[in-house]
Each structure stands twice: as C-alpha cells, then as structure tokens.
C-alpha cells in the first residue's frame with residue numbers, strides 16, 4: 001500500500017520502516033524535509049506534509065499531540081482516506097507529571113476525526129512503546145494492538161497493516177473506544193516509566209487451552 005507517515009521520530013520511524021520491510025511504499029511527512037537528521041530515510045522519501053500525503057491510501061499520524069492539528073491542516077482534504085492515529089493526547093504538569101489531557105467524554109482520536117473531516121480515522125499503534133512497534137515480532141508472544149474505528153472496510157486494511165508489524169491486531173470496536181485505548185497507553189507508560197518495567201515489554205493476549213480447567 002501507499003502509506004504516508006506524518007512524523008519521523010520514534011513512532012514514525014518504527015512503523016514506517018516496519019511497513020517498508022513488509023513491502024509497503026512509505027514516505028514520511030515532516031516540517032523540514034531538508035533536515036540532515038532524516039538523511040538515512042532515503043532520498044525523496046521525506047517530504048513536506050502536503051507532498052507526502054498526495055498519493056497515500058493510508059496516512060499514519062505520529063506527531064506530538066500539540067502538533068497534530070497543524071499536521072492535519074497541512075495535509076489538506078483527507079476525505080475518504082484512512083488515517084491511523086498513533087498519537088496520545090499527552091500533557092505534562094508539575095505535580096501531575098505526564099497525563100492524558102483528554103478522556104472519558106472524548107478522546108484524541110475523536111478530535112483527530114473532527115480535524116480530518118470525512119476521513120476514516122482509526123486509533124491504533126498508540127498502546128505500546130515505539131521500541132516494541134519497531135520489533136513486535138521479536139517478542140516470544142505476539143503483542144496485542146487494538147484497532148478502534150467505525151468503517152469496517154477501512155478497519156480490515158488497518159488491522160492488516162498493524163499485523164504486518166508483527167502484532168496480534170484485534171478489532172477494538174468503534175472510534176469512541178479510543179477513550180479506552182488512550183488510557184490503556186497510559187498503563188504502558190506508567191509501567192515503563194514509574195513501575196520499573198522499562199521500555200522493552202508489551203501487553204499480550206493469553207488464552208487458556210481448551211480442557212485445562214482448574215480442578
């Protein structure tokens with residue numbers, strides 16, 4: 001597929017390079033494509049946002065929350081296009097530390113859907129660390145990644161793209177369920193940064209084999 005990844009930082013690189021490895025045509029959209037820090041991503045592969053999204057079937061948002069609205073405005077009309085929102089609406093405040101700036105009554109993904117009018121928006125690839133996204137297949141058990149969004153046809157595409165990165169990609173329900181998936185990201189962040197898990201763990205689904213009931 002033709003994929004534009006907006007942002008070429010930790011998450012943008014993890015998912016963009018992973019999709020490239022899986023055979024997708026990936027370009028990155030960033031504020032300054034001429035910045036030397038992008039040189040390793042390939043000549044012509046890092047573009048201004050409007051150029052990056054021009055031919056993209058799928059657009060992945062991997063921008064800081066505070067820059068997400070501006071990135072979407074630069075992208076222009078995304079009507080009908082598939083947008084994967086990998087962001088988390090994080091804010092930092094003294095005494096409160098890193099926290100979600102939205103929740104319960106809306107979500108970052110629903111804001112994204114408002115900014116990207118008419119696009120088919122999915123929340124995914126926000127629930128674990130960038131290191132895990134870069135190497136999801138390296139875990140002994142496939143890490144889980146939920147995909148929330150409303151249009152079933154587009155969801156199949158997103159589920160496939162998430163699975164291409166090595167995740168167990170599961171239907172996470174409608175876009176409104178981003179209100180659950182953004183706090184789930186905070187569970188990962190809290191465990192990684194405050195409870196000593198470090199950044200190399202991921203959440204996985206485990207199932208009891210049939211007939212193995214506790215006596």
Ligand SMILES: NC(=O)c1ccc[n+]([C@@H]2O[C@H](COP(=O)([O-])OP(=O)(O)OC[C@H]3O[C@@H](n4cnc5c(N)ncnc54)[C@H](OP(=O)(O)O)[C@@H]3O)[C@@H](O)[C@H]2O)c1
Pocket residue numbers: 006007008009010011012029030031032035049061062063064065067068070071086087088089090125126127128129130131
């Ligand atoms: N890091 C993680 O483990 C992780 C995991 C899950 C979700 N997330 C979420 O994913 C998002 C990205 O996180 P990150 O850690 O990858 O951040 P990051 O490393 O700081 O990268 C952000 C990227 O976005 C680019 N950018 C900034 N403004 C932009 C704009 N207007 N248009 C296009 N690109 C723009 C930046 O370019 P410049 O550097 O040139 O400004 C940079 O390439 C955040 O919302 C974060 O909460 C992060």
